[in-house]
Amino acid sequence: GKEKASQLHAEGSAFDPSAFAEHLLSFMGLNRLEEEDDDQDGHLNGFLPQDAWQKLAKRSEVCFKTAPSFHYMLGSFLAEPPPPRQRVE
Amino acid sequence: SSQVQRARENFSSVQIDRKVAEVVQFILVKDQKKIPVRRADIVKHVMKEYKVIYSEVMNRVRRTFEQVFGLKLEEIDTKNHIYILINKLEAGETVSMCPGNPKSGLLFVILSIIFMKGGVAKENLVWNTLKKLRVDSGEKHDEFSDVKKLVTDEFVRQKYLEYVKIPHTEPVEFEFRWGLRADIELSKLKLLEFVAELHDQDPQSWTQQFREASASESRT
Amino acid sequence: MSRPMGDSHRRFLQSMMSNGIIGASQAKALHKHCCETHGAHYAHDRLDEFIDVINTQLQPMFMNIRKGMSEEDGLQYYALVNMAETDVTRMASDYADNELELFRKTMDLIVDSESGSASSTDILNCADSLQTKKLKKKETEHVLNKFVQDKWLNEKHGEYTLSVRCIIEMEQYMRVIYQDLIKVCHVCHNIALQCQICENPRCGIKMHLPCVARYFKGRSEPHCPACNDFWPHEIPEILRSQSQG
Ligand SMILES: [Zn+2]
Ligand SMILES: [Zn+2]
Numbered sequence: 001g002k003e004k005a006s007q008l009h010a011e012g013s014a015f016d017p018s019a020f021a022e023h024l025l026s027f028m029g030l031n032r033l034e035e036e037d038d039d040q041d042g043h044l045n046g047f048l049p050q051d052a053w054q055k056l057a058k059r060s061e062v063c064f065k066t067a068p069s070f071h072y073m074l075g076s077f078l079a080e081p082p083p084p085r086q087r088v089e
Numbered sequence: 090s091s092q093v094q095r096a097r098e099n100f101s102s103v104q105i106d107r108k109v110a111e112v113v114q115f116i117l118v119k120d121q122k123k124i125p126v127r128r129a130d131i132v133k134h135v136m137k138e139y140k141v142i143y144s145e146v147m148n149r150v151r152r153t154f155e156q157v158f159g160l161k162l163e164e165i166d167t168k169n170h171i172y173i174l175i176n177k178l179e180a181g182e183t184v185s186m187c188p189g190n191p192k193s194g195l196l197f198v199i200l201s202i203i204f205m206k207g208g209v210a211k212e213n214l215v216w217n218t219l220k221k222l223r224v225d226s227g228e229k230h231d232e233f234s235d236v237k238k239l240v241t242d243e244f245v246r247q248k249y250l251e252y253v254k255i256p257h258t259e260p261v262e263f264e265f266r267w268g269l270r271a272d273i274e275l276s277k278l279k280l281l282e283f284v285a286e287l288h289d290q291d292p293q294s295w296t297q298q299f300r301e302a303s304a305s306e307s308r309t
Numbered sequence: 310m311s312r313p314m315g316d317s318h319r320r321f322l323q324s325m326m327s328n329g330i331i332g333a334s335q336a337k338a339l340h341k342h343c344c345e346t347h348g349a350h351y352a353h354d355r356l357d358e359f360i361d362v363i364n365t366q367l368q369p370m371f372m373n374i375r376k377g378m379s380e381e382d383g384l385q386y387y388a389l390v391n392m393a394e395t396d397v398t399r400m401a402s403d404y405a406d407n408e409l410e411l412f413r414k415t416m417d418l419i420v421d422s423e424s425g426s427a428s429s430t431d432i433l434n435c436a437d438s439l440q441t442k443k444l445k446k447k448e449t450e451h452v453l454n455k456f457v458q459d460k461w462l463n464e465k466h467g468e469y470t471l472s473v474r475c476i477i478e479m480e481q482y483m484r485v486i487y488q489d490l491i492k493v494c495h496v497c498h499n500i501a502l503q504c505q506i507c508e509n510p511r512c513g514i515k516m517h518l519p520c521v522a523r524y525f526k527g528r529s530e531p532h533c534p535a536c537n538d539f540w541p542h543e544i545p546e547i548l549r550s551q552s553q554g
Contacts (some may be wrong), residue, residue, distance in 0.1 A: 004331065011133060012293075012294055012295045012299070013294045015205035015206060015267050015295065015298075016204075017156055017202055017205075017214060017217075017218045017279060019288070020201070020202070020205070020218065020284070020287070020288070020427070021218050021222055022221070022242035023091055023287040023517065024198065024222060024287060024545070025221070025222065026178075027287055028222075047223075048222075048223055051188070052146070053160065053189075053190045053191035053194040053195065053298075054189045054190075054191055054193035054194065055189065055194075056189070056197065056198075057188075057189025057190050057191055057192070057193045057194035057197070057242045058188065058189030059189075060189075060193065060197035060280075060283060061189060062180045062279050062283075063178060063180075063191070063197065063275055063276055063279040063280045063283060064180065064193065064274055064275055064276075065175045065176045065177075065180065065273075065274050065275070065276070066175070066176060066193070066261065066274055067158075067160045067174040067175055067176050067323075068176070068323045068324075068326040068327035069117070069120050069121045069123070069327075069388070070120075070121070070326050070372070070391075071121060071329060071401075071403055071459065072391035072398070072401065072478060072480055073412070073475060073479060074390065074391050074392070074394065074398075074478045074479055074482055075391050075392075075393050075394040075395065075398030075399065075401070076398060076399060076403070076412060077399065077400035077406075077407060077409040077410075077412075078399065079346055079381065079482060079485070079486055080413070080486075081486050081487075082219030082417040082420075082421070082487070084098065084124060106369060109369075110369055110370050110371060110393075111397050113370050114370070114371070114393065114395070114397045114398060115397050118397065118398070118400050118401055119402075121401065121402050121403060122402050134396075134397070153370070156314065156366070157314060157319070157322070157366045157367065157370070158319060158322060158326075159316060159319030159320065159322070159323060160323075176323070176324065178316060178319060178320055216531060233475065275553075278484060283510070305509065
């Protein structure tokens, strides 16, 4: 125990992916189902709201220096006049 | 050289302006899907007979991206001459009109795991963590549809991730690393700060990662 | 001499790139935000001049920030548009060839219709006879959804119309391609697809619904502004937000 604590001091905290996942779930607004225990392998029950990933994306935007991209319709296909009208009686 | 000088005289300034615009458009088209642009493709599809004045045109393209768009054309691979566009403006608070792109949320999670694990993460670790976030590599996801393809193909082609076989493994195992684009496009310090915020912890409590993040910040 | 761009202009342009189109009130807020972020001089009534500075630099790249009115709510919008049609622009990668063919066919249907709209049934029928590659029903619905999400089409009760973004960017193209099929609004002189039509066969002028509302506001007996015949259609109400604009 003592040895581990001093090692921790030198190396800093260890990163625990499971704990990370749990923090992410809370951030994304996990709706925990009431009256239900989490299953054995520590899997949190509940469901994520529709905008969960958008919310995370929005917050993490500051980490990215992504260039916005330019989208258009004109010029993306060859101009062609419509076929002559076919009137159906 | 005088050869370039002579070649230069074959084109009017209007023609060169037009070529600059075409190269800018070409790079913007490639960036629609965040696919890096190869010099060979610029020459083949756009520059064509103007390739004798390649550097002059590219200098003007670079200047246009910086002065008009606030973007930077970065060469991420100087051997194969591969370019990407990155943003020169501070991310900061944006007027939030467009919702976040869910894919970059997923990317953030994967890049965080790799960074926090010291620069490399085994495939299984990444998938198991994603599974806790209701993203299963074997199932079709509502937002990401084929997650396995998105992560190991799209993110890899965009150069956000490297997905490589671990040598001498039987059965074969793969690991993830940061791709060349991620190195340039992401701020490790901002990423660490957000990860720390999620844990309600001080960024400095991860000594190694904090050192690495601060070092990379001073490099840029 | 053109005024140089600053970071405030660049931020505005970047925001136009990621949004494609924004409403006039959003544009005003964005203008303020961009100027404040970069400590640039901000004059609330100078939005169009601010945009002109950007447009001067965009022009050589065949891009433009353009203003237009929505046929639906009568409000002003700003869209970032492409003006070039070249081998390079045809490499645009947002849609596959058959998806673009479907878009063209949908435009054909909408322009050719009285109502300025096309039903999903008619579009689905088109999808069955695409030259590039047929689309199944499910795929077609998915693609149409994408067009709505990307703000090229609007959808209401299974009827598809051209969005204001589409009309702002494609106006010139439509005038060339559809020629006589295209009519303009008698009031605002822009392309009129969703509109009311004068029933006098020798007149037949078109007016957008928001333009009708504005034109006949406060007039007791509506008459056609061109032939003076009685205007037989229901006069729509002016939207609250519209009267403020
Ligand atoms: Zn009108
Ligand atoms: Zn009339």
